[in-house]
Amino acid sequence: IKKIGVFTSGGDSPGMNAAVRAVVRACAYHNIQCFGIYRGYEGMIEGDFVEMDARSVKGIINKGGTILKSARSKEFRTVEGRKKAHEQLIKAGIDALVVIGGDGSFTGAMIFNQEFNFPVMGIPGTIDNDIYGTTHTLGYDTALNTAVEAIDKIRDTASSHNRLFFIEVMGRDVGHIALNVGVGAGAEEILIPEEDLGLDRLLESLRRSKKSGKSSSIVVVAEGDRIGKNVFELADYVEENKTEYEVRVSVLGHMQRGGSPSCFDRVLASRMGVKAVESLLDGKSNYMVGLKNDVMNLTPFDQAVKGKSKINMELIRVSDILTV
Ligand code: ATP
Numbered sequence: 319i320k321k322i323g324v325f326t327s328g329g330d331s332p333g334m335n336a337a338v339r340a341v342v343r344a345c346a347y348h349n350i351q352c353f354g355i356y357r358g359y360e361g362m363i364e365g366d367f368v369e370m371d372a373r374s375v376k377g378i379i380n381k382g383g384t385i386l387k388s389a390r391s392k393e394f395r396t397v398e399g400r401k402k403a404h405e406q407l408i409k410a411g412i413d414a415l416v417v418i419g420g421d422g423s424f425t426g427a428m429i430f431n432q433e434f435n436f437p438v439m440g441i442p443g444t445i446d447n448d449i450y451g452t453t454h455t456l457g458y459d460t461a462l463n464t465a466v467e468a469i470d471k472i473r474d475t476a477s478s479h480n481r482l483f484f485i486e487v488m489g490r491d492v493g494h495i496a497l498n499v500g501v502g503a504g505a506e507e508i509l510i511p512e513e514d515l516g517l518d519r520l521l522e523s524l525r526r527s528k529k530s531g532k533s534s535s536i537v538v539v540a541e542g543d544r545i546g547k548n549v550f551e552l553a554d555y556v557e558e559n560k561t562e563y564e565v566r567v568s569v570l571g572h573m574q575r576g577g578s579p580s581c582f583d584r585v586l587a588s589r590m591g592v593k594a595v596e597s598l599l600d601g602k603s604n605y606m607v608g609l610k611n612d613v614m615n616l617t618p619f620d621q622a623v624k625g626k627s628k629i630n631m632e633l634i635r636v637s638d639i640l641t642v
Contacts, residue, residue, distance in 0.1 A: 319437065319598055321351040323367065323412040326384040327358030327419035327426070330452065331443045331457025331575060333583035334384040334418055339375035340591020341416050342443075346372035348599060349380045353412055358419070359394035359426060379584055382460075382577045388419075394426055397433075404434050413437070414603075418456070418592045420444040421623045424606060428619040439594040440606035441587075442617060443519035445575055447494040450625025451617030452608025456590065459582040461488065461574045462498050468570055469503040469536060476534040482524065482556070482563035486539045486549040488574045495574070496540035497633050506535040506641055511542040512629050517555065518546070524561045527641070572586050589614055 326334045338354065345352035356366040368385075376534045378385055393399030412435040417427045427438045444451045445461035462543040465487050476483045485505075489495040493510025500508030506527055509515055515523075520537075527535055539549050547555060549567055557565040579587070586609060593614045605616040617625075 319414045320534050321349060321353060321410070321412045322353050322414045322416060322446065322595060322598065323353045323362075323410075323417045325355035325358050325362065325385070325418070326386050326388045326443065327417055327423035328388060328390065329420060329444060329575065330384050330388045331445045331455070332382045332577055332579040332610075333456040333587040334443050335378040335381045336579055336584045336587035337418050337441050337443065337591045338384070338458060339378055340588045341595055342375045343372050344592045344595035348595065350599075353410060354386050357389035358423070359391035359399075359403060359630040360389040361387075362403040362406060363391065363393055363399055365409065367410050367412070368503045373596060380578050382579065391402060400430055400433060403430070404436065407436070414598045414639035415439070416441060416591075416598070418443040421449060424610065424619050428604060428623070437462070437598055437603040439598050439603065440622070441590045441594055442606055442608065442622070445488060445495070446490045446492060448490055448492045448627050449606070449622055450627050451606055451615070451622045452610065454582075454586060454609050456583055456587055457575070457579070458494065459586075460580045461495060463580050464501065464574050464577055465495060465570055466502045468573065469499065469505070469538070472568055473503070473534070473536055476536060480533040480564065482535045482537070482561070482565045484537050484539055484549050484553045484565065484567045486541055486567070486569040488570070489540045489542060491542040492627060493540040493542070493629050494627070496538050496543070497629055497637070500538035501633055501637050501640070503536060503538065504640070505538040505637070507537045508634075508637055509539045509543040509545055510629065511540055511544050513634060514544065517545060521559050521561060524556065524563065528559060528562050610615075
């Protein structure tokens, strides 16, 4: 392997820049050329490449977003699109890839690898932590900190006005963000897709906490929660059912995807970038790098894509106990 191409794809997440930096620097360390590919698969098809040396990634370890930009490419989902991408890579002399993205990006990489036997390694970049094979995806820790900070601020206004706040956090179909942020912010209830609390139990719990002397409360709701109502309908329902709280809703939204990466995410990105490059140099391909028990490991793409990341059930119990 002489030239590695690195790109960010799908939804962006904090720490992607730190991972690009790590890939570029690891290449420089091992005397391999590195090319940045702009706008994910879109830029690959167009041949939008830039050569990157160790100095070209200075000052980005602390930056949110991705300097390489990200995109979703319809064309790459077609054989013709992927053929074009392959031709562009060959033309530029790029002979291996590091893709930083989510499961969609890995699926694309896996198909590309099957079709052209092109060496590729993945780095899981998403705030949702919804990828099997790693306890932490890149950006997840930063998103937790951003959401907790936001909820702390909402709590100030909630307690000043004796209000009940429903706060929706991101996480797609999994409750990792909601569960951790809920415990971290001391939420009264946490609604996640993995556990159906049910509307009756929610009302009962809120009435109980009102009786126990609480004047304000926070309920953290995962965006993928399936209680059967969206967060606004849920708030209306609770207000109509006489829990004696004045109810408000806050959807944290895309702010959770931005900002300077936490120290944890910067370190994780650095380790993942080095591991991805060194795995390619070891002749490995078609794997995602991940973290388990503080050790870097590799998971085959098909398992990473198909497997389910599990939430920590202990946290549910901890939350139940601490909201006594
Ligand atoms: P996130 O989950 O954070 O949004 P992601 O990587 O899952 O990130 P997607 O939009 O699902 O985001 O995928 C990114 C890109 O990967 C797509 O725009 C497409 O170009 C490519 N891709 C996804 N699935 C396939 C597929 N089945 N075949 C070929 N390419 C694919």
